[in-house]
Amino acid sequence: MHDDYADSNYPHDQAHGLRQMFAHARVRMVPVVANPHMAFGGVMLERLCTAFAEQGAHVMVVDCSDRAPATSELSVMDLGECIETLSPQVSYMAARGLPLRYVDSAGSTAGFLQAVSDVMPHVDVMLVHASESDLCRLFMRSEARPLLLADDRPASVTHAYAAMKLLTQRANLMVHDLLLCAAPTSPRVERIAAQLASCADSFLGAVLRDWLHVDPASDAREAPAPALRRWAREVLTPSTPYGTAMTRPTQMNQHVLN
Template sequence: MPAQPLRRSAAPRDQAHGLRQLFAGQALRFLPLVHNPHVPGAGAVMERLCAALAELGLRTLVVDAADSASRAHQLATVDLAACIERLSPQVAYLAAGGLPMHFLDSRATLVGFIEALGTAAGQVQADVVLLQAGALDLRRMFAGATPRPLLLAGSRPDSLTHAYTSMKLLSQRLGALAYDLVVAGDVSQRRARRMGDRLADCADHFLGAALRQVAVVDPMLPAQAPLTADLRTLVADRMATPASGPAANPLAELPVSSPVRPAARRPAPAGHLN
């Protein structure tokens, strides 16, 4: 997952450079990506997210703990950092298939896995941990915290239904009520916005949850393709917003799109979201 090269200058010349300065020294951030088995191309989504983070001068540790991920190295439970692969100066990668359950504690949480990732991220000098896992595992990993999960959907109707099911589990069992959505596929901005509207309708009506940003990633585009404005906005907004609270005041002028607002109509059942 090669990240785009960074261009640095001595003084701020644009807003992105100013953001890089503001982000400097910021505490480690976790970006939980909810695995969706109905969405092919999740790897391309993570690649694009890393590129957007690199534009902000942030280094990313990608941790794939989804059911479909490659199995973790047998030494990972002993020395997590030693199993991390450096892909570029901005991106490191950890295959973590099956690894989280080694950290299951007596309260049935996986908080120890998050703590271990935090330590390993520090050793590889990562600013952000992009963690892909299923909704149930994320619920156990972030027990006692209130993350803002990033949902995945695609062109198949069942992918949006799965995204809503994940949102329901995380909102009811973790208390997470703010989300973002990435639509992966050859999908128009208009259709992606319509999908986001339907998901926001159901989230607001049934869960009291909200969808803040919607972005599209086409997995078929080359890795060198320019980042889309909506993905840049989503990532910048994520990094400007504390894990539990409104956007930080120093970044209040960041131009982000308005949250996806639920329509006045009554939402369709989850099985007809798309």
């Protein structure tokens, strides 16, 4: 056997070719924690969609939050009935209550994510907007990195911390990001991010890895803020362990602070 065999492009096992085939065919799933004390949650979802669309990605918002519209009765048989096309690059699914229809014996509802991926094979990013308890069931078997939402009011920040605590303790999701919705002149933004990061480390053993500041008064059609653009690019980077990546269907495979 030649010495340069190990450096060749010859497959090392039978699955090597399949891994290469499906390496590009994966949807990035990002858990977005719904915050009922936040005034501009819908606006922040719009900003996230704009940031991904700018990168050329097709993004779908799977809205499982309590504020999502009621789902169609036909969704029991066809999830596609819940999907609305908002633009050529953005889709929306009203999915309140749907994940529990896919719960398994271990309490996981991850099967719902696969079912959604199967009916939307062209989606690049799936923003799963849900309560922290729903996200625990959806992502309990993943290496997801939840995105916390908050504004600069105490009740909103308190909820974000409580959500992080639940996700850490119940689903073992230890790394989080934070999107802060506040005016550019808010004096509290940096202190809030620092307090959440400190509490995550000191009391939960968790990490607030990144935080973003977005102005809710900015026009959704404008270019995303530099920090949001950077974050979206990172999510889309294949080598970045962000969220959870799920194989798309193919011909061979139909994944209290103040």
